[in-house]
Amino acid sequence: MKLHAQRPTALNTVTAYGDGYVEINARRYEHALLVQPEAPVETWAPSRFEELTAAHFEAIAAHEPEVVLLGTGPTQRFPHPRLTAALAERRIGVEAMNTGAACRTYNILMTEGRRVLAALLPG
Secondary structure: OEOOOOOOOOOOOEEEEEOOEEEEOOEEEOOOEEEOOOOOOEEOOOOOHHHOOHHHHHHHHOOOOOEEEEEOOOOOOOOOOOOOHHHHHOOOEEEEEOHHHHHHHHHHHHHOOOOEEEEEOOO
16 A cells, blocks of 8 residues: 655655555555654564564563564464563553554554654564
């Protein structure tokens, strides 16, 4: 699905997504990503939901986002609370949703100026 920004922006924006890919600022990625509005797009180590560990979320906490959108692939899945404990301890919200929904929600929160981080597994 192609997404169109209402106004041009220098921020990282999800411009498209589909089966097995996410496009940030018209650049296509076919692996897991960490995306923040004003930081470089980062490769994220897990490639599937089943590979998620507490260490993955501890690394996210170091970015100090306000909220994390976890894109869990083509279907919505929920990580065990022990995996996201590092975020909860720092009062960082976590919302799990399918990757398409995470992409759309990221764009909305990013344009509102929120400190959002999207952790996206291939969809």
